[in-house]
Amino acid sequence: MTTNSINTFFKILENDNICFAYRGSFNNAILSMATELVKNNIGEEHAKLKNKISFLMIESFQNIAKYADSDVLEEPTDESDFFMVRNIGSSFYIVSANLIENSKIDIVREKLEKVNTSDKKELNQLYKTVLTNKQLNEKGGAGLGFIEMVRKTKGKLPFDFVKINDEKSIFFMQINLTNPKTEKEGESLAGIDEVKLIHKMVAQDNILMYHRGNFTKEAVGPVLKMIEDNMSSMKFKAQKKAFHFLVEILQNISKHGYEIEDKREGLFLISMKNGQFEIGTGNYIANSKVENLKKQIEQVNNLSNDNLNNLYRKYLREGRVTDSGSAGLGLIDLARETDENINYEFEQLNDKYSFFSLTVKL
Amino acid sequence: MQKILNIAETKDTPSVVFDKANGKFELKGKSLPEDVNEYYDELIAWLEEYKEDPNPETIFTFNLEYYNSASVRKIVDILLILDNIHKAGKKVLVRWLYADYDDKMGEVGEDFKILVELPFEIVSFSKED
Numbered sequence: 001m002t003t004n005s006i007n008t009f010f011k012i013l014e015n016d017n018i019c020f021a022y023r024g025s026f027n028n029a030i031l032s033m034a035t036e037l038v039k040n041n042i043g044e045e046h047a048k049l050k051n052k053i054s055f056l057m058i059e060s061f062q063n064i065a066k067y068a069d070s071d072v073l074e075e076p077t078d079e080s081d082f083f084m085v086r087n088i089g090s091s092f093y094i095v096s097a098n099l100i101e102n103s104k105i106d107i108v109r110e111k112l113e114k115v116n117t118s119d120k121k122e123l124n125q126l127y128k129t130v131l132t133n134k135q136l137n138e139k140g141g142a143g144l145g146f147i148e149m150v151r152k153t154k155g156k157l158p159f160d161f162v163k164i165n166d167e168k169s170i171f172f173m174q175i176n177l178t179n180p181k182t183e184k185e186g187e188s189l190a191g192i193d194e195v196k197l198i199h200k201m202v203a204q205d206n207i208l209m210y211h212r213g214n215f216t217k218e219a220v221g222p223v224l225k226m227i228e229d230n231m232s233s234m235k236f237k238a239q240k241k242a243f244h245f246l247v248e249i250l251q252n253i254s255k256h257g258y259e260i261e262d263k264r265e266g267l268f269l270i271s272m273k274n275g276q277f278e279i280g281t282g283n284y285i286a287n288s289k290v291e292n293l294k295k296q297i298e299q300v301n302n303l304s305n306d307n308l309n310n311l312y313r314k315y316l317r318e319g320r321v322t323d324s325g326s327a328g329l330g331l332i333d334l335a336r337e338t339d340e341n342i343n344y345e346f347e348q349l350n351d352k353y354s355f356f357s358l359t360v361k362l
Numbered sequence: 363m364q365k366i367l368n369i370a371e372t373k374d375t376p377s378v379v380f381d382k383a384n385g386k387f388e389l390k391g392k393s394l395p396e397d398v399n400e401y402y403d404e405l406i407a408w409l410e411e412y413k414e415d416p417n418p419e420t421i422f423t424f425n426l427e428y429y430n431s432a433s434v435r436k437i438v439d440i441l442l443i444l445d446n447i448h449k450a451g452k453k454v455l456v457r458w459l460y461a462d463y464d465d466k467m468g469e470v471g472e473d474f475k476i477l478v479e480l481p482f483e484i485v486s487f488s489k490e491d
Contacts, residue, residue, distance in 0.1 A: 221374065221396070224374075225374075240428075240466070248431060316438055316473060330432075333431050
């Protein structure tokens with residue numbers, strides 16, 4: 001992961017009010033984390049959609065066949081399933097990407113085309129038929145899951161297959177759910193091609209999960225809680241370390257991030273490769289704070305571990321006198337925990353604020 | 363006798379038992395609040411009052427799983443109060459407990475130990491639950 005990839009991610013997801021994605025082995029802990037996260041972050045104007053979104057997320061999740069037995073985070077592989085939920089404007093998107101044997105593509109395609117071309121009456125009929133006739137379902141009639149998705153959203157299910165070799169393809173599917181109360185004229189839907197692009201980037205950077213949203217104090221708490229619950233076996237040093245990093249970094253964004261229209265927009269990503277976690281964040285920061293932050297990062301990057309320990313203790317002693325917020329203590333603490341440098345970049349966007357991206361390997 | 367301070371653990375703040383009569387002083391759990399003052403003011407006020415009339419011996423236990431950097435300052439504040447009690451001639455022992463798989467919490471214990479001139483035990487325990 002590079003600061004450049006954070007920049008690109010942030011730009012692709014620029015219009016997302018919330019976006020959460022996970023790639024790896026799926027289990028119930030991930031599912032409850034994702035549904036809670038989205039529920040907690042849905043704007044008031046979409047409150048009525050909450051239950052529907054949860055329902056569709058669960059339905060889509062369960063469509064991704066491979067359920068892992070353990071609740072421990074595993075390193076994603078090239079064959080990992082991918083799940084994403086996002087909100088842009090009045091629409092919510094629930095996206096899945098998983099491997100499918102090439103021999104099964106035709107059956108799935110047929111099912112999807114059938115639900116996508118049926119009107120309401122036909123769908124209800126199909127629903128009844130599938131419920132009462134198991135045989136038809138097994139032979140390739142539309143699956144109940146797809147029918148339910150279309151009935152609940154009153155829309156179509158965009159999908160695509162991307163061949164990866166002679167045996168397997170990636171099956172992309174997207175559920176669109178639009179809030180009719182807030183929908184503006186001419187509001188267009190995000191397409192599945194964007195999903196394919198995001199999926200490619202996620203695979204390239206070995207990303208396990210990312211979250212883009214509002215990082216105010218109220219929003220960060222539940223996010224951390226859920227990640228912590230999910231990293232349930234915190235005995236693993238690397239996971240605990242990753243969590244510790246996230247706490248500091250997210251609380252920092254919530255404190256120092258530049259506020260636009262009452263929101264502190266931010267993005268964080270966690271990647272995992274060869275057992276090593278990497279965390280990346282991106283957020284806006286006031287131009288007036290850039291120089292100081294740059295200086296502080298350079299300072300900790302250039303210090304040896306012994307010197308970092310000394311500096312940390314110095315801050316502990318003197319902090320009580322100055323009492324000026326966190327005085328770089330968090331940053332020193334992060335630097336103490338990793339032998340790698342903190343990579344960062346500032347991109348000035350206008351005369352008020354810049355985009356600040358950071359990556360660090362644990 | 364000073365009233366018992368008893369606060370339950372939450373998702374981002376530790377449980378507290380400050381019980382002068384039974385000689386129990388403990389902080390246990392996670393300390394990650396965004397607003398550290400909101401949480402720690404009460405604890406520190408209690409300890410400031412205790413400092414005026416402490417027991418002949420105080421054993422204070424920290425059993426923390428996580429902390430954020432903002433909490434660090436407040437832990438320092440607590441240690442400094444204990445330091446003052448010690449300097450005034452009372453017996454004080456700080457016990458810093460950490461799970462044996464978690465070097466990080468052990469190391470930060472060392473940071474605190476160096477900071478004050480108090481009897482300070484750093485004790486690891488095995489946690490298999």
